[in-house]
Amino acid sequence: MTRMKETIQSISIDLFYQKGYFATSISDIARGCGIQKASIYYHFSSKEELLFQIMSHTMSDLVSLLKESLVQADPIDQRMRVAVRTHVQFHLHRQKENFIANSELRGLSEEHYRSIVALRDEYESIFQALIREGRDNGAFVAVDVRILSYAILNLCTSGAFWYNPGGRLAVEDIAAIYENFIIAGLQNGTLRPPV
């Protein structure tokens, strides 16, 4: 990838994160890069293509990272901890891209949308397999696998929406809080209210 192409991507990530995809114009991006807007089209065929590239890289990296993190044959609760930690760390370290990937699906064309959703589904199915395995061997309580996978992933992803890199808590602290909360829910989540 050429230097300017990388600059355009990087500036676009900043702007899409700051103002949103629709509110960001090609002129804005060009201004940020210090070139004319027509020059953008030498590197990317359209604004939508730019959005797709950003999302595509992000989601591919996310799926690869999760797979790598799960190669160890640990007990199921330990594997779930690793998965949660990996997810949270990725979403906080690459906050802007993940924010975009989770909030700008609307901007994609039909085919690109399908492509990103396919990656997301692949990712979710890995989490669902973990939950199912833990439930089936008794490590986790009986739960609805799909609902809980949405809940867990959404909870962990939400950090990308409010996390402040210079703030009070470090990434590892936040990851640990989420990890413990989720494991507690998976191990005890059917407690009934006192009558």
Place this chain on the structure above:
Amino acid sequence: MTRMKETIQSISIDLFYQKGYFATSISDIARGCGIQKASIYYHFSSKEELLFQIMSHTMSDLVSLLKESLVQADPIDQRMRVAVRTHVQFHLHRQKENFIANSELRGLSEEHYRSIVALRDEYESIFQALIREGRDNGAFVAVDVRILSYAILNLCTSGAFWYNPGGRLAVEDIAAIYENFIIAGLQNGTLRPPV
């Protein structure tokens, strides 16, 4: 509120939910209402005003509902259960409006943005007070109140993004799953991983 004004709001909710605020044009709304686009401006001064009205009503109703649900002086874990259940039910029963209120803050003007965020902050602070109370009297484990309030609210809100009214699970089932999962996390969320 006149009949046409209500129609415009209702059609706008449908379209903002379906296509997003930015991708929905005044022409789209007018077509949906069976009138000309100029006529919209008799009822609302701008497209942004329309978005604000929708968000404002939704958030006000949400805050009122939560306050009403907590008038009973139950034990803290019971009150938290009620709060979670109320939140989930509201978000699933009024799915479209809540989806909009959570995903289209970008479309608001400065002042309107501040107004909506103030309501959201008020709402969050009620949840934070519940968590803090439970933590201080030992019903919940020691936790970071702010982080956990974001996590819990985001988890519960996420239902508005994937819930399918005609689907497999009823609102009450989903609310019960979330409720139990969250209470388990609050009561056991500092379990450490086995070493």
Place this chain on the structure above:
DNA sequence: GTCTATACGATGATAGAC
């Protein structure tokens, strides 16, 4: 690879008749 210039469409909003 980047520039200037421009085509072309769509959009939010207004004016004024009925």
Place this chain on the structure above:
DNA sequence: GTCTATCATCGTATAGAC
């Protein structure tokens, strides 16, 4: 209250020179 007509603006994208 709703209409027709229209404005001004801005958006993405392309053509062709350098």
